[in-house]
Amino acid sequence: MIREDGAIREDGAIRENGAIRENAIRTHEAGSLRARDAGTAVTLAGWVARRRDHGGVTFIDLRDASGVVQIVLRESEQAHALRNEYCVRVTGEVGRRPAGNENPELPTGEVEVVVTGLDVLSEAEALPLPIDDQVEAGDDIRLRYRYLDLRRSGPAKALRLRSRANQIAREVLHARNFNEIETPTLTRSTPEGARDFLVPVRLQPGTWYALPQSPQLFKQLLMVAGMERYYQIARCYRDEDFRADRQPEFTQLDIEMSFVTQDDVIELAEAIVAALWGELADAEVSLPIPRLTWHEAMARYGSDKPDLRYGVELVDLTSYLHGTDFRVFSAAIMAGGYVGAVVMPGGAVQTRKELDAWQEWAKARGAKGLAYVVLDAETGEARGPVAKNLSAEHLAGLGDTVGAKPGDAVFFAASQNRREAQELLGAARIEIAKRAGLMDEDAWAFCWVVDAPMFERDTVLPDGTGEGWTAVHHPFTSPTAEWMDSFETAPGDALAYAYDIVCNGNEIGGGSIRIHRGDLQRRVFDLLGITPEEAQDKFGFLLEAFKYGPPPHGGIAFGWDRVCMLLSGADSIREVIAFPKTRGGLDPLTGAPTPITPQQRLEAGVDAKPKAPGESAS
RNA sequence: GGUGUCGUAGCUCAGUAGGUCAGAGCACUGCCCUGUCAAGGCAGAGGCCGCGGGUUCGAGCCCCGCCGGCGCCGCCA
Numbered sequence A: 001m002i003r004e005d006g007a008i009r010e011d012g013a014i015r016e017n018g019a020i021r022e023n024a025i026r027t028h029e030a031g032s033l034r035a036r037d038a039g040t041a042v043t044l045a046g047w048v049a050r051r052r053d054h055g056g057v058t059f060i061d062l063r064d065a066s067g068v069v070q071i072v073l074r075e076s077e078q079a080h081a082l083r084n085e086y087c088v089r090v091t092g093e094v095g096r097r098p099a100g101n102e103n104p105e106l107p108t109g110e111v112e113v114v115v116t117g118l119d120v121l122s123e124a125e126a127l128p129l130p131i132d133d134q135v136e137a138g139d140d141i142r143l144r145y146r147y148l149d150l151r152r153s154g155p156a157k158a159l160r161l162r163s164r165a166n167q168i169a170r171e172v173l174h175a176r177n178f179n180e181i182e183t184p185t186l187t188r189s190t191p192e193g194a195r196d197f198l199v200p201v202r203l204q205p206g207t208w209y210a211l212p213q214s215p216q217l218f219k220q221l222l223m224v225a226g227m228e229r230y231y232q233i234a235r236c237y238r239d240e241d242f243r244a245d246r247q248p249e250f251t252q253l254d255i256e257m258s259f260v261t262q263d264d265v266i267e268l269a270e271a272i273v274a275a276l277w278g279e280l281a282d283a284e285v286s287l288p289i290p291r292l293t294w295h296e297a298m299a300r301y302g303s304d305k306p307d308l309r310y311g312v313e314l315v316d317l318t319s320y321l322h323g324t325d326f327r328v329f330s331a332a333i334m335a336g337g338y339v340g341a342v343v344m345p346g347g348a349v350q351t352r353k354e355l356d357a358w359q360e361w362a363k364a365r366g367a368k369g370l371a372y373v374v375l376d377a378e379t380g381e382a383r384g385p386v387a388k389n390l391s392a393e394h395l396a397g398l399g400d401t402v403g404a405k406p407g408d409a410v411f412f413a414a415s416q417n418r419r420e421a422q423e424l425l426g427a428a429r430i431e432i433a434k435r436a437g438l439m440d441e442d443a444w445a446f447c448w449v450v451d452a453p454m455f456e457r458d459t460v461l462p463d464g465t466g467e468g469w470t471a472v473h474h475p476f477t478s479p480t481a482e483w484m485d486s487f488e489t490a491p492g493d494a495l496a497y498a499y500d501i502v503c504n505g506n507e508i509g510g511g512s513i514r515i516h517r518g519d520l521q522r523r524v525f526d527l528l529g530i531t532p533e534e535a536q537d538k539f540g541f542l543l544e545a546f547k548y549g550p551p552p553h554g555g556i557a558f559g560w561d562r563v564c565m566l567l568s569g570a571d572s573i574r575e576v577i578a579f580p581k582t583r584g585g586l587d588p589l590t591g592a593p594t595p596i597t598p599q600q601r602l603e604a605g606v607d608a609k610p611k612a613p614g615e616s617a618s
Numbered sequence B: 001g002g003u004g005u006c007g008u009a010g011c012u013c014a015g016u017a018g019g020u021c022a023g024a025g026c027a028c029u030g031c032c033c034u035g036u037c038a039a040g041g042c043a044g045a046g047g048c049c050g051c052g053g054g055u056u057c058g059a060g061c062c063c064c065g066c067c068g069g070c071g072c073c074g075c076c077a
Helices: A077-081 A139-144 A153-175 A216-224 A262-280 A294-301 A325-334 A352-364 A392-402 A416-434 A518-528 A532-545 A562-570 A599-606
Strands: A042-053 A058-065 A067-074 A087-096 A111-122 A199-200 A208-210 A227-237 A251-259 A291-293 A338-344 A371-375 A407-417 A446-450 A455-456 A469-471 A498-503 A506-513 A553-559
Touching: A042 A067, A042 A077, A042 A111, A042 A518, A058 A077, A067 A262, A077 A111, A111 A139, A153 A227, A153 A262, A153 A562, A216 A251, A216 A532, A216 A553, A251 A262, A262 A498, A262 A506, A262 A553, A262 A562, A291 A294, A294 A416, A294 A446, A325 A338, A325 A407, A352 A371, A352 A407, A352 A416, A371 A392, A469 A518, A498 A553, A498 A562, A506 A562, A518 A532, A553 A562
Parallel strands: A067 A111, A291 A446
Antiparallel strands: A042 A058, A042 A087, A058 A067, A087 A111, A199 A208, A227 A251, A251 A553, A338 A407, A371 A407, A446 A498, A455 A469, A498 A506, A506 A553
16 A cells, blocks of 8 residues: 555564664664654664754754654754755654644654764765755756656655556456566567567668567467466557657556457456556546447547546537538538537637637647637627528527537537548547636546447548558457458448547557457458468468467557556656656657667668578578 | 747746846855754855847847757657
């Protein structure tokens, strides 16, 4: 159990019978001391968190991993020489503080240690960043001196929480007979669709390892191997641009099971989520977590990872506005597209400038604009540039149809590409919630998004069509039972046994039931335009494995950094990574990445030409 | 690749529409101080105002380019 004060942990120097190990550096942890310890002789070790030097008496806040305790030095020459973050060892006696001097802010506030001996274990230079929970330093300086940043209680707490999260997940999984199995990080490209990080291979000049984007193929091989229940806290690598919730190397809680259906995987995932949030967020997750289909999520929220902490659902107006003269809408409707709306409660009070800002906001997202109508707070009359383009009939029923009241604003999106318009409204929905303050910051809203499409167009033309198809999840994802025999007839409509778990608008995990039959896999490859030769070249080893009695299997992977970020209340996964990288892919601490020497370049074989396939590799 | 925003002392920041504008708090150095808890007081040191160019009589402030941090779009489950 994580505690604010970390008080209940026993120091390693103390044996079970209470005896102190000989030569121990310390006898107690600073944050563990309480009134009951008054009169006890203790030796502590830690850092000078703060000093208050009154001349004849000096107070030091001594900090170790367990917390802080006040130590008192009287008539001490040494005391005046102490500086922040000196590492010290003190011997003394725990005493109750004089009446009236207790500090109720501190768990150790009833006591103090009156020092009889002080050793400076090591000194500290003037600090490049203050070890102070009140002062928030810039990201670059924090990362450059991450080891000092982590001395602060907030950042330290985030890493300790992550450690406990790992432990909780392992407890749930081991209770269910899962095996923790490691897989290679020097391997070949996996079919996740991102760019690979590549590693030159000295022993085979001109050839390269790829760092895994996930252990996907290996975990499926482990199912063929009969392990049946696998998990791993796995480092994954994807060479794409950074975000607040994306780093080039990140961690998944990766899980795969044999002889299971989608419901089995979901049940397990829910058990893990409930255990994590129950302990670390003090939140009871009511199970089962609600499910909505991918199409439902898009229709109601304009997102495949909807934030359900607030309403503000989209309304499909395609049929309501059928026959409109307004070109922007009619063009979309005639082309078989979509017109929809989302309501901003109280949005009518926005100034012209604020409403114009929405246009800029929409353009920044690649849209042409964001049509709107405001309903007068007094009369309910529809106003705004779009209003005069709509018929009196359409305007009259608009409020009721979209669920808007006088004083609200209604935003519209229209496109012949349904998904594009829905996504614009979905983004507007999030922005509305932010600007209107509709988000309950303390709420946890989970949902599953199931029945995802199997395929999407690889190149999307303005009308939503395209040339070929690409797998939405990955090419080993099974179609649902209904589409098993027919996905080729309407690839754009085919659904997959693919599921994502979403928390407050963050995708925290996703998985699928895999294809385990060679014939079905062949048909999927055919549709994706992957020739037998290509398949053999890229994942021949998997297909070969599937010749030998592969079990039905499926799994899920949690974005572990995101899970820990949410649990710790952070707004970036950097907060739950010990040594994260900056947006530019640099590590300000080590200075990585660095150029290599000509010698390294030569040895690594970076410029070597690979041997032709026929030649011997050795 | 696109875009927004930030960059002033070791740290956090203030510097009003170009004209005593090189400033504050903390940290640092020295001194004083026996009950503080973000201790207090006195004194001091510390800055190519991110870099380069331009406009101007004059630029921390305006313009252009570059570099770096962060956010977003693209990309990426």
